[in-house]
Amino acid sequence: MRTVAFIPARGGSKGIPGKNIKDIAGKPLIVWSIERAKNSKLVDKVIVSTDSEEIAKIAKENGAEVPFLRPEDISGDTATTESAMLHYCDWLEKNNELYDNLLLVQVTSPIRAETRFDDAINYFKNNQLDSLLSVCPSHRFFWRDLENPVASYDFKNRPRRQDLKQSEIPYMETGSFYITKIEKLRKHKNRLCGKVGMFVTPEEESYEIDSLVDFKFCESMLTNSIGTK
Structure with missing residues (x-):
């Protein structure tokens, strides 16, 4: 089973200009994801x-491959991640490169344990999944709905958190990474399809960088090696 790590990184960022290559805890943000994928024993290529020459340069300098610059029509603010994933799948087919799975790695979630990707790939394989998402309880x-409030629980009989059954515990999609069989991805055009599995990660790996507050918070965690061992 061959797995390719796919890291999408557009040049434009409205919230934090140059976010994907902004220095955080001593290295460009994207490098944290590249290094985790490169150090995975079960990832065959990163x-x-x-669409950015500058991002491409930094990525190559840190061991990732950048076989093309992403076309403008799938690089704008309204472009979906799936469009970039499918573009790469087409590129693989045209270049006769065969991989079974695509590990989508999101740059904005830099906090991950050293063996996270290998553990997730093994879970994906052992459970015979078609797709997988990272979650935390x-x-x-x-x-x-502010106008017509609706609760996700029975507020008239408020449960104690420690009394919740395992099947009742909600899981939050962290956005850190996904795994999808390439065959299924091309068929359904969605990162989540077929038999979907959830891979549980600790809370510290759930933080995404969307603002300067997030950036400073994650930088503090990375600097102190919280959640990265």
């Missing part, structure tokens, strides 16, 4: 898909 109670 690819960065970008949440013991918080959620509501939705």
Whole structure:
């Protein structure tokens, strides 16, 4: 079973300009993901898909391959991650490169344990999954719809968190990484398809960088090696 790590990284970022290559805890943000994928024993190749020459240069300098610059029509603010994934799958077919699975690695989630990808790939294989998403358990109670509030739990009989059954514990999609069989991805055009599995990670790996507050918080964790061992 051959797995390629796919790291999408557009040049444009409205929230934090140059976010993907902004220095965090001593190295560009994207390098944290490249290094984790490169150090995985079960990842056969690490690819960065970008529309930026600068990102491509940094990616190559840190061991990733950048076989092309992503076309403009799938690089804008409205472009989906799936469009970049499928573009790369087409490139693989045209270049006669065969891989079974695509490990989607999100740059904005830099906090991951050293063996995280290998553990997830083994879980994916052992459970004969078609796709997988990283999640973390949440013991918080959620509501939705400000105009017509609806609770995700029975607020008239508020449960104690410690009394929740395993099947009742909600899991939050962290966005850190996904694994998808390439055959299924091309058929369904979605990273989650077929037999879907959840791979549980600790809370510290759930943080995503979308703002400067997130950036400073994750930088502190990385500097102190929290969640990276």
